[in-house]
Amino acid sequence: MKPQKAVVDQFITGVNENDPDAVDESVGSWAAGAFTADNIGEYTFERGDLRRTTRERTYVILETDLTITHQGESRTEEVSFRLSEAREEWYIGQIFIVGGLIIDGEALGPPSAFMDAEFDSAPTSSDETGVLTVRHSGGGPLTAKGLTFRGTIVDPEGANPDISTDGVTVAEATQRSQFVPGDTLTIGVEAEYQISVRYSKEGLGSTVILQEFSHS
Known part of the structure; x- marks a missing residue:
């Protein structure tokens, strides 16, 4: 699970270090483009243990509890990262956040x-x-x-x-x-x-x- 875990950590570290380019390098599809240089500094993420709940031929799903801090206010949500593989590299295809996360009017992923x-x-x-x-x-x-x-x-x-x-x-x-x-x-x-x-x-x-x- 190391390469899959690493791409999730790249995404989280990119947010915490105010680096939207690093975030976009780790994701695709639904997860892309929500964070910009203007808004990324408003957020920090802290994840719990990653659990692999699904493994299929073309994708895996990792779940964790993610603490989202926005302008000093924090909440913890159950998050699923759906990872796919392209050219032998993993990327985050979709992020499902139970409570949803809307950034500057744009959803980070399709909420439940x-x-x-x-x-x-x-x-x-x-x-x-x-x-x-x-x-x-x-x-x-x-x-x-x-x-x-x-x-x-x-x-x-x-x-x-x-x-x-x-x-x-x-x-x-x-x-x-x-x-x-x-x-x-x-x-x-x-x-x-x-x-x-x-x-x-x-x-x-x-x-x-x-x-x-x-x-x-």
Whole structure:
């Protein structure tokens, strides 16, 4: 596990030594680009013991408790580092932080977020449409500019949902900056709906599906 542990330590040391280039050398995809010369000095990391929880042919997952200090305030989160190998060198492909970590409005990695949904056809003028209320029920915060809903989304008569266009970001539709635990959104949908909740990071092609809701 030494080469894998070393790349995690390179990432953490890069943050602690205010070196965004060293951070970016150790990571790819979701983990890249959040730290800059302007903001990296606001953060320090301290990790606990690294535990390898998954080993597959193309990747491994290491977990640890990470203490994150930002401008003098600290919190400890359970963090998973997903490492992949390219040209016989390991790099951090994804970082999952249970409570999430947003740096200057940009998520360090796709946070673990949980949602539930409730469908109601009463607000609309047709039995063929309805309003799906989605609630952020737990986990980390999501930036509104990275959050989209895709699927059988419509603009139903008789209702005024927050989202009535397939693929529009929550920021564009609602002017919100974040979607955090306890928040709700309403979406216009067909009665037989299939909706995916997607999260992407600005400037990257990486998108993850956080959750899916359907009824037929």
